[in-house]
Amino acid sequence: MSRKDTVNSLFMRKAEPTVASPAVSKSPERVRTGAISAMGTSLQEMSEGARSAARLQEQLASGNVVIEIEPSAISDSSVGDRIPIDVDPGFDELVSSIQQYGQQVPVLVRPQADHAGRYEIAYGRRRLRAAAKLSLKVRAVVQALSDEDLVIAQGKENLDRQDLSFIEKALFALRLEDAGYKRETIIAALSTDKSDLSRYIAVARSLPSEIIQAIGPAPKAGRSRWMALADTLPSSRKKLDSAIGEPKFATLPSDERFAKALAAAVPQKKKAASGEQWKNAKGQKAAKIERLGKTTRLTFDERVVPEFAAFVTTRLEELHAEFEKTRNG
Secondary structure (H helix, E strand, O other): OOHHHHHHHHHHOOOOOOOOOOHHHHHHHHHHHHHHHHHHHHHHHHHHHHHHHHHHHHHHHHOOOEEEEOHHHEEOOOOOOOOOOOOOHHHHHHHHHHHHHOOOOOEEEEEOOOOOOOEEEEEOHHHHHHHHHOOOOEEEEEOOOOHHHHHHHHHHHHHHHOOOOHHHHHHHHHHHHHOOOOHHHHHHHHOOOHHHHHHHHHHHHHOOHHHHHHHOOOOOOOHHHHHHHHHOOOOOHHHHHHHHOOOOHHHOOHHHHHHHHHHHHOOOOOOOOEEEEEEOOOOOEEEEEEEEOOEEEEEEOOOOOOOHHHHHHHOHHHHHHHHHHHHOO
């Protein structure tokens, strides 16, 4: 007989008619009844505990319960979406806010299938970092998420906050594609369309990772400027390496680093020289005078005034003497 059958039989067995017995014979029966009663209470408590645990699991799975978790028990997402920066004033403000008012908004995590008691974060990385810095448990909603749901939730958080720069979105898209996610999932994660997604991935793939990391998120540099930088490669690679290798480069704010890198990569257009035309008595364009900085160039059209340039050349000393005399009064 199984343990379950044995337990059930204790409660379901009908009492059999018995002959009256002396008082002493009832003592063993009273002991047995007490044991059964205690076992019944214990089983009832176990059953209620099991039901409570089941309800908790259902609530956790549905995301209706906020629990507290040690930050060390939560792993980062396998696909990063941010470029690390040395100075983040916004993060310092978040730490101060949580320290003063507590964590108002929970993070979203999913259980790690291959590691009991550990979780993977979907969104709320900065809150998780802040809690860890303050040595606090992090308030979290636990939900069973597929890989696709995880990255879509991750992308949605960034879109709601609107603080991912163009290049961070581009890198996120590239990493998702390289991780094997379908384009439909990436489009949902970034709330974009096919053409924009193609541009994101094309730009991120054309720029070396070390250059992106050296520049940083550059929040003010939009798509057109990053595409302009990407278009200079590979011919500008040496110039870019030289620019980001300068000692002062890393100390600049990210947007200034981008501007410096772009200036190094894009060939500077020479300033157009201001020009004048000299016409002869017949109204023909006989000479061109161009001024560029401290340099002036006089060009004669030999087809219009043949040999005139040679004539002027022989008169330079005389002309200069006349000029000095006029200037000195």
